[in-house]
Amino acid sequence: MSEIQEDRLLSGRTVLVAGATGGIGEGMTLALLRQGATVVATGRSEERLAGLADHVKEAGPxxxxTRTVNVGDADSEKVRAQLSPYGALDGxxxxxxxxxxxxxxGILDISDxxxxxxxxxxxxxxxxxxRALTPLLSPDGALVHLSGFSADIPYPFAALVGATNAAKKSLVRSLEAELGGRGPRVYELIIGPIRTRPRAAIGADNPGWFSAEDLGRHAGRLVAHSGPYADAPLQYLITRAHGVRTTPPQ
Structure with a gap:
């Protein structure tokens, strides 16, 4: 896809980013703006959202x-009411x-x-x-959810991260099966370590990792239903060497 096409890919589309002030969310927001989307960036801190706005102010087009909304709040109706002014979301x-x-x-030492x-x-x-966001999406829109690769592999001494990632993966895959093509497309992206601005600041960086901006560009293509992976509900983005896959790398 050419640069001009990429810049126009999400023109006229509205995409919500939940967790936009995190390292991954920040990079994805930046990439979606560069693809031309109207991005509704949500987070729980007004201060961090202001910092995000400053960081991406030259991104365009x-x-x-920005909206201070906790999308993980138990009151789904309140969350939807806070976001309803933006109409049916495209992504x-x-x-x-x-x-x-x-x-x-270790597992045996974890407290209740x-x-x-x-x-x-x-x-x-x-x-x-x-529960809050799916009903806000247009029928031809897309929900893109991220989980870590510990969903698929043993994760010694961090088993709770792996267990919750595996449960999230199952939850999203089940939602996709329940909708069965009768609503928004649902994608589960299983990711490896990701290059982010906060990680780079502490020296945790590796050119072999995907970047948060890479994830954002990929998510934008899924929202636009464009590219070779647009019809693959489960995808793995573990390292650049592995590329994008529909099965786990060995």
Whole structure:
């Protein structure tokens, strides 16, 4: 696809990014703006949303709208009411949750409190987001959800991250099956480590990883129902060397 076509890919379309102030959400927002979308960027902090707006202010040609909304709130009707002014969405990207503590703990040493907190932040919040956002999408729109590769592999000493990722993957795949082509398209993207601005700032960067902007460009093509993966509801973006796949890399 040429650069001009890419710039116009999402012209006239509105895409919501849930978790837009996180490292991945920020990069995806930037890429979607560069594809010409009107991006409704949501987050829980007005200060962080203001920082996002400053970071992407030269992105163009799309338009940024920021809203302080917790899409993982249990009150789905309230969430929908906060977002209803933007009409039927053409796309929604869900990049929320807890990617795990740097402190590693074995399964047998995890406390009930740690278990309950991870379930709430990395699974229940996603259930609430799916319930709130799916009805806001147009019938020919697309919901793009992100989960980590620990959904598919053992994740020693961070098992709660893996367990909640596996549960999220199942939840989204089941939603896609329930809709059965009678509503918005639903995509589950299983991702590996991602290059982000915050990670680069602490020296955690690898040119072999996909970047958050790569994910955003890919999500934009899915929203536009464009490209070779537009009809693949489950996709793996683990490393650049593996490319985009519809089956897990070995």
């Amino acid at each position: 799309g338009t940024l709208i 929604a990207v869900v990049s929320i949750g807890d990617w795990g503590s740097p402190e590693r703990t 409190r740690e278990w309950e907190e991870m379930i709430a932040s990395n699974l229940t919040s996603h259930f609430h987001a799916l």
